[in-house]
Amino acid sequence: MRLLAATMTAAVLLTACGSLTDTSAGTCPGGQIRFGVEPYEDPAKLKPAYEVLAKALQGALNCPVELQVVDDYAAEVLAMRNGRLDIAQFGPLGYVFASTKAKAEPLVSFGDAKGALTTYTAAIWVPKDSPVKSVKDLDGKSLALSSIGSTSGDALPRYALRQAGVTARLDYAGGHPEAMLALTNGKVEAAEINSQQLATAKAAGAFDETRFRAVWTSEPIPNDPITVRGDLDPAFKDRVRKALLQLGPADVAKVGALLDVDPPGPLAAVTKDTYRPLFDLAATLGLTEEDV
Structure with a gap:
């Protein structure tokens, strides 16, 4: 550090x-x-x-x-x-x-x-035409996460992978915006995008939700x-x-x-x-x- x-x-x-x-x-x-x-x-x-x-x-x-x-x-x-x-x-x-x-x-x-x-949620997103339909399909796929220690951008997505019994190739992008960009720029096959980042990006016109879909969403986080x-x-x-x-x-x-x-x-x-x-x-x- x-x-x-x-x-x-x-x-x-x-x-x-x-x-x-x-x-x-x-x-x-x-x-x-x-x-x-x-x-x-x-x-x-x-x-x-x-x-x-x-x-x-x-x-x-x-x-x-x-x-x-x-x-x-x-x-x-x-x-x-x-x-x-x-x-x-x-x-x-x-x-x-x-x-x-x-x-x-x-x-x-x-x-x-x-x-x-108020609460927010963690989520894993993929391109709309991706063959990935659930967390189980992420086995061996590249997954952009936010930063080590992030609740929604690290721990909860990794917990979802563990529950599904799969191993993805994790790429720590350095932050929530960077993880989203890794997905939209085609650098990874999936990415974490929490509800807060999603709302901010949509308001700024930086994320076209029609081109992507969520395959997993967490329970609400305080x-x-x-x-x-x-x-x-x-x-x-x-x-x-x-x-x-x-x-x-x-x-x-x-x-x-x-x-x-x-x-x-x-x-x-x-x-x-x-x-x-x-x-x-x-x-x-x-x-x-x-x-x-």
């Missing part, structure tokens, strides 16, 4: 609510809040969307918020474990390992217009949790939770659009139990933090 310093592909210090001297270390640990985001989409799209959310959180907490879009899933876990992130959004499976290795505690996830927790580092002061953690829950739909709408949450609602409270199926999945597959 590359050095952490090289993994921060975007960082911006938001200071609209005052300088570092405006708040005490007791109010803002270290003088600012460092907010990490997983690389589930092109950073050029993630950064402006999360800047809106980070600015709103900054105002609610009266603390400067530094936004960091990390390079990969493992880097985010490592950054929180080493005390370089105070809050972070993880993929559901990434959270499983962040909870044990970085003491990450889930606070909220993304809600619909009624405030209910959306990504925003977590806080567990060794921070309990009073501060409670402040962060309350601040996130008071954000309005407009504060999270741009992020919600990337997560196929439309129309967006306020953030929804979550707990470790919300993601219990992902802990079970990691145990079933024998996954460790080295698989993230």
Whole structure:
């Protein structure tokens, strides 16, 4: 894994609510809040969307918020474990390992217009004229996956292959958009495309659904949790939770659009139990933090 310093592909210090001297270390640990985001989409799209959310959180907490879009899933876990992130959004499976290795505690996830927790699905797609009709037909075929450690782009498709008793030739493309492009450009015979990437690509005119079809779809997955580092002061953690829950739909709408949450609602409270199926999945597959 590359050095952490090289993994921060975007960082911006938001200071609209005052300088570092405006708040005490007791109010803002270290003088600012460092907010990490997983690389589930092109950073050029993630950064402006999360800047809106980070600015709103900054105002609610009266603390400067530094936004960091990390390079990969493992880097985010490592950054929180080493005390370089105070809050972070993880993929559901990434959270499983962040909870044990970085003491990450889930606070909220993304809600619909009624405030209910939203979900998404993993899927495996093939060209419309492909002879592949089911996961069993993928034996020996090339399959583009997202990144190692991705819930929908790695673990769940591999679990589907295992359940079917087949072995595909796995090609880690480097991200959800890249896996989709590997399929549309004819580089592989199948690819994972989760429902979030599908919605984003269709809206951008980057995916013609009439030319492809899904041969497998997962059960619904609870959306990504925003977590806080567990060794921070309990009073501060409670402040962060309350601040996130008071954000309005407009504060999270741009992020919600990337997560196929439309129309967006306020953030929804979550707990470790919300993601219990992902802990079970990691145990079933024998996954460790080295698989993230």
